[in-house]
Amino acid sequence: MKKIAVIEDSRDVNAALTEFCKKLGNDINVDQFYDRESAESAIKETNYNLIVLDIELPPEKNAGIGIVYTNVTHHKSPVLVVSGLEQTVYKNVMSQLNVWDYLEKPIAADGQEFISSALRMLRAKIDIPVTQTPDLVIHDSSTGKVTYDGSPLNLPQTAKLILMRTYERRGKCVSYPEYYDLVKTGKNPEAIRQHVKTIRDALIEAGIEKEHIAVIRMKGVQWQD
Structure with missing residues (x-):
């Protein structure tokens, strides 16, 4: 069973991303989180096959960056960022933190770009080299x-x-x-x-x-x- 964490404060967007994740295979189990505290607690305990992450989790504008660091210092799960923030600055920062991909909201209703990116991560033989x-x-x-x-x-x-x-x-x-x-x-x-x-x-x-x-x-x- 593959475990995926979806971390997104908007319940509608979280639900949509969760549905996309469930289309990735029959062996997918999705944990949903809406805030940094609960997400970080789970990441410390669980070696997720994939983490889907928003950068902004009110009241913190850059809460997602802190979550990425928590992931790096624990299981180093592959991370797919889905954010409404401008890519030109944040995509570069994310690449330095070993984030695998950065998709900008809104995600198309068919979710094909998201599904393609997520499948690539799940199918990879993962032993992620991390610059500490x-x-x-x-x-x-x-x-x-x-x-x-x-x-x-x-x-x-x-x-x-x-x-x-x-x-x-x-x-x-x-x-x-x-x-x-x-x-x-x-x-x-x-x-x-x-x-x-x-x-x-x-x-x-x-x-x-x-x-x-x-x-x-x-x-x-x-x-x-």
């Missing part, structure tokens, strides 16, 4: 905070995203253009360097003496352990 970003740099959506090695960092949202991408690719130089999808304005090297300075200042303020984030002249930014 939560071990050192954690984005906690319940507080909006990022921490490094347990020390909270006071960062604006764009700097958080830049830090997460830089850390996820630690040891490699991330070119300036690879950050441009994370910023609304200032899509140029100088603006990215200003965000890096903000991150560096936050690390110093948190008592982190080693200079982990470095600007590579004429190239981009690199996280150094």
Whole structure:
């Protein structure tokens, strides 16, 4: 029996996604959740074959990100995000968190795109390689905070995203253009360097003496352990 978790606060949407999941096979058992607390409790206890997840679970705008981290630190189940939030920013963030796919609402009434994506995940031989970003740099959506090695960092949202991408690719130089999808304005090297300075200042303020984030002249930014 394959177990799927559907996490969506709208009862109508939750019911529709659940019905799509039941079309994936005769051996499907679906658990429905409408809030972060109950979903995280279940994810800690159950190794789901698939987690279908909305990002916004009121009152938290980014509750889904916190749920993804909970999944990563436990069973590492494949995650399919179904959200009404704009893909251009969130799809990239989700890929860094090893989310398998991101579908944007509204989902078509026939559910074919959803079913196709979900079937691909269920049929995969799953031993998911996970980049363990939560071990050192954690984005906690319940507080909006990022921490490094347990020390909270006071960062604006764009700097958080830049830090997460830089850390996820630690040891490699991330070119300036690879950050441009994370910023609304200032899509140029100088603006990215200003965000890096903000991150560096936050690390110093948190008592982190080693200079982990470095600007590579004429190239981009690199996280150094």
